[in-house]
Amino acid sequence: MSAPSVVVKWSSWAPQLQSVLRIVAAFIFMLSGTMKLFAFPAGIPPNGGTVPWISQMGLGGILEVLGGGLLLLGLFTRPVAFLLSGEMAVAYFQFHFPNGFWPTMNGGSPAALYCFLWLYFSAAGAGAWSLDAMRRT
Numbered sequence: 001m002s003a004p005s006v007v008v009k010w011s012s013w014a015p016q017l018q019s020v021l022r023i024v025a026a027f028i029f030m031l032s033g034t035m036k037l038f039a040f041p042a043g044i045p046p047n048g049g050t051v052p053w054i055s056q057m058g059l060g061g062i063l064e065v066l067g068g069g070l071l072l073l074g075l076f077t078r079p080v081a082f083l084l085s086g087e088m089a090v091a092y093f094q095f096h097f098p099n100g101f102w103p104t105m106n107g108g109s110p111a112a113l114y115c116f117l118w119l120y121f122s123a124a125g126a127g128a129w130s131l132d133a134m135r136r137t
Helices: 003-011 014-038 056-073 077-099 109-124 131-136
Strands: none
Touching: 014 056, 014 109, 056 077, 077 109
């Protein structure tokens, strides 16, 4: 098997790998919300509790759980991903950026990464393994 055919074969898996990335990222993203709302798998530091549902952090947790669940399934991916990208931009600039410029130093690396990851999915869609793809067929 020559090198170009290996590259062609591997790149043909891009739609499936796009779905795998979406599923794994959405699952991990949902854990941020379940932590805030249900103290699962652990509560919010330092006390290990939850946040009030009717608060800005509570709204963030609700978006992370519900939006993350929709992204996990690949349902309404483009608008949900766009909304969550905005949520992560707000989270970064409101909570992390005031503590310094560099994301690795201000604790904002996950928010920055999710912001651009969800922005990508808002343009690219859910991938081959999604309810969005099933709805189109």
